[in-house]
Amino acid sequence: xxxxxxxxxxxxxxxxxxxxxxxxxxxxxxxxxxxxxxxxxxxxxxxxxxxxxxxxxxxxxxxxxxxxxxxxxxxxxxxxxxxxxxxxxxxxxxxxxxxxxxxxxxxxxxxxxxxxxxxxxxxxxxxxxxxxxxxxxxxxxxxxxxxxxxxxxxxxxxxxxxxxxxxxxxxxxxxxxxxxxxxxxxxxxxxxxxxxxxxxxxxxxxxxxxxxxxxxxxxxxxxxxxx
Amino acid sequence: xxxxxxxxxxxxxxxxxxxxxxxxxxxxxxxxxxxxxxxxxxxxxxxxxxxxxxxxxxxxxxxxxxxxxxxxxxxxxxxxxxxxxxxxxxxxxxxxxxxxxxxxxxxxxxxxxxxxxxxxxxxxxxxxxxxxxxxxxxxxxxxxxxxxxxxxxxxxxxxxxxxxxxxxxxxxxxxxxxxxxxxxxxxxxxxxxxxxxxxxxxxxxxxxxxxxxxxxxxxxxxxxxxxxxxxxxxxxxxxxxxxxxxxxxxxxxxxxxxxxxxxxxxxxxxxxxxxxxxxxxxxxxxxxxxxxxxxxxxxxxxxxxxxxxxxxxxxxxxxxxxxxxxxxxxxxxxxxxxxxxxxxxxxxxxxxxxxxxxxxxxxxxxxxxxxxxxxxxxxxxxxxxxxxxxxxxxxxxxxxxxxxxxxxxxxxxxxxxxxxxxxxxxxxxxxxxxxxxxxxxxxxxxxxxx
Numbered sequence: 001x002x003x004x005x006x007x008x009x010x011x012x013x014x015x016x017x018x019x020x021x022x023x024x025x026x027x028x029x030x031x032x033x034x035x036x037x038x039x040x041x042x043x044x045x046x047x048x049x050x051x052x053x054x055x056x057x058x059x060x061x062x063x064x065x066x067x068x069x070x071x072x073x074x075x076x077x078x079x080x081x082x083x084x085x086x087x088x089x090x091x092x093x094x095x096x097x098x099x100x101x102x103x104x105x106x107x108x109x110x111x112x113x114x115x116x117x118x119x120x121x122x123x124x125x126x127x128x129x130x131x132x133x134x135x136x137x138x139x140x141x142x143x144x145x146x147x148x149x150x151x152x153x154x155x156x157x158x159x160x161x162x163x164x165x166x167x168x169x170x171x172x173x174x175x176x177x178x179x180x181x182x183x184x185x186x187x188x189x190x191x192x193x194x195x196x197x198x199x200x201x202x203x204x205x206x207x208x209x210x211x212x213x214x215x216x217x218x219x220x221x222x223x224x225x226x227x
Numbered sequence: 228x229x230x231x232x233x234x235x236x237x238x239x240x241x242x243x244x245x246x247x248x249x250x251x252x253x254x255x256x257x258x259x260x261x262x263x264x265x266x267x268x269x270x271x272x273x274x275x276x277x278x279x280x281x282x283x284x285x286x287x288x289x290x291x292x293x294x295x296x297x298x299x300x301x302x303x304x305x306x307x308x309x310x311x312x313x314x315x316x317x318x319x320x321x322x323x324x325x326x327x328x329x330x331x332x333x334x335x336x337x338x339x340x341x342x343x344x345x346x347x348x349x350x351x352x353x354x355x356x357x358x359x360x361x362x363x364x365x366x367x368x369x370x371x372x373x374x375x376x377x378x379x380x381x382x383x384x385x386x387x388x389x390x391x392x393x394x395x396x397x398x399x400x401x402x403x404x405x406x407x408x409x410x411x412x413x414x415x416x417x418x419x420x421x422x423x424x425x426x427x428x429x430x431x432x433x434x435x436x437x438x439x440x441x442x443x444x445x446x447x448x449x450x451x452x453x454x455x456x457x458x459x460x461x462x463x464x465x466x467x468x469x470x471x472x473x474x475x476x477x478x479x480x481x482x483x484x485x486x487x488x489x490x491x492x493x494x495x496x497x498x499x500x501x502x503x504x505x506x507x508x509x510x511x512x513x514x515x516x517x518x519x520x521x522x523x524x525x526x527x528x529x530x531x532x533x534x535x536x537x538x539x540x541x542x543x544x545x546x547x548x549x550x551x552x553x554x555x556x557x558x559x560x561x562x563x564x565x566x567x568x569x570x571x572x573x574x575x576x577x578x579x580x581x582x583x584x585x586x587x588x589x590x591x592x593x594x595x596x597x598x599x600x601x602x603x604x605x606x607x608x609x610x611x612x613x614x615x616x617x618x619x620x621x622x623x624x625x626x627x628x629x630x631x632x633x634x635x636x637x638x639x640x641x642x643x644x645x646x647x648x649x650x651x652x653x654x655x656x657x658x659x660x661x662x663x664x665x666x667x668x669x670x671x672x673x674x675x676x677x
Contacts, residue, residue: 044445064374079428101427102369120427123413219419
């Protein structure tokens with residue numbers, strides 16, 4: 001396995017290697033040592049490579065990822081896997097704010113807790129959180145699924161569009177236009193599939209479904225607009 | 228003796244205000260509309276050039292060379308943008324505008340050697356193909372935002388705010404969320420789409436610095452990164468954007484347009500472009516970054532004179548939105564198809580408006596096919612015709628700009644300077660910090676050097 005040590009090279013050199021050398025040399029696995037909370041690690045990937053980050057990452061680890069399978073053996077800062085398109089990012093520890101923000105695809109797995117605004121503005125990504133999520137998670141989330149094995153904070157799913165949230169524990173409060181809905185067989189199957197993907201051993205029957213009530217879909221359904 | 232009819236209109240409750248109250252009372256809704264502020268504001272019209280005289284040497288208006296080349300993004304980007312003229316096309320979304328219009332803008336910008344800009348909703352293939360130099364916006368909504376298009380762009384514009392609606396986010400009403408627009412934005416067809424007012428993954432300037440670095444890392448530090456702000460606390464905002472690592476600052480004043488926003492925002496939030504430009508230049512000078520970080524000003528730029536005044540005050544370039552729409556035929560009584568003019572008066576009438584007054588971009592029923600996603604209406608704007616009109620407009624502005632510059636004795640439009648200007652009103656003198664014409668007085672600067 002290729003190994004890159006961030007005490008010996010800069011983030012720029014790391015990302016240049018990941019963007020250019022990895023596809024050019026068809027490298028399939030790589031580990032990054034001593035990340036020490038540095039920002040923008042392995043962002044902009046577009047290659048089917050396994051990347052193990054041995055330690056804590058800063059902001060935007062795996063940002064805009066395509067194809068790569070990234071595992072962070074530690075905690076991460078804001079915006080892990082933000083705007084991810086495909087592939088997978090797994091955080092063995094905890095994630096700070098805006099995990100998976102505006103993600104279009106792929107899977108984000110957080111084994112610990114995720115802080116505020118987890119899944120904000122998500123657009124198709126699947127996020128599975130082993131612990132709890134903070135306030136305002138899935139704010140304006142458009143598509144995709146968020147599975148929370150722990151609890152959810154205030155304002156969950158505020159201004160949701162088509163994204164669906166599954167929560168196992170307590171929901172402190174729902175945001176505007178979010179509502180609890182009955183679980184269907186399709187929901188149980190979806191939760192099971194996502195839990196299996198993440199490797200979490202929970203019973204899908206324990207989860208609640210939260211989705212949009214769609215009362216905000218049309219700001220002004222008034223046909224007699226006078227503008 | 229007949230009675231005299233006495234009609235004394237209230238200044239506070241004039242007919243316009245009464246109409247506003249009547250409408251609010253009837254609907255219980257605030258008004259949403261397109262375009263920019265309609266109220267009278269201190270503007271570039273309140274400045275005039277002194278030009279050459281016995282103490283200055285003018286250049287011949289038509290023949291002598293006057294450089295207009297403009298380079299943007301020289302601070303960190305490996306590949307700065309080189310434009311033939313300092314007049315760019317501002318960000319306007321596919322969704323707000325039709326695909327035909329976006330193509331027309333790309334063609335015109337390319338022919339004039341300048342840039343055009345995407346908008347909320349992402350980059351269309353037509354736009355990329357037709358634009359030699361395309362600026363890709365990264366907006367709070369991140370609609371359609373993806374790494375492939377990011378890498379295809381020539382520059383990246385991180386949008387914090389817009390002059391028409393600083394702090395207000397955006398909206399695209401359901402009438403314009405067609406199947407294609409919805410797919411690009413990952414939304415249901417026909418939903419009233421909200422664009423978030425703040426970015427999902429960063430908040431303050433320190434976060435912004437990391438975000439900019441992320442965009443640079445993903446694009447190998449090749450592309451200039453612009454930061455666009457709506458004009459409010461411009462002095463501080465420009466400083467923070469510079470601190471965060473921007474290559475180019477775009478300041479959008481309150482005369483800037485929008486496809487749809489609450490009128491209360493358009494008319495009552497933000498500061499005029501004239502004041503914002505002055506503050507932005509102050510901020511760059513205060514940080515000794517003038518010339519290192521380029522400044523683009525937008526918000527109600529209409530004429531070559533406006534461009535010249537903006538450059539003289541310290542801008543490196545301007546961006547135009549509404550003026551471009553008007554050049555396409557916005558608010559024209561007719562549209563052109565197959566070389567013939569056809570009346571659009573009936574369509575204006577259905578919107579309860581008339582050519583010259585229309586601001587109904589938000590409805591998607593644009594009578595001349597510009598701000599629409601309607602399959603029939605959008606055919607009213609032929610990309611080739613639109614491109615020619617926009618090209619002519621930009622060409623005219625550039626001719627006016629160089630004519631004024633030559634008259635001021637400048638062989639390069641970027642040599643225009645504050646000393647070339649005086650103000651016609653006390654307000655403009657104070658905001659622009661330009662002396663009132665015929666005096667050396669700048670309000671608020673008594674006893675201070677300037």
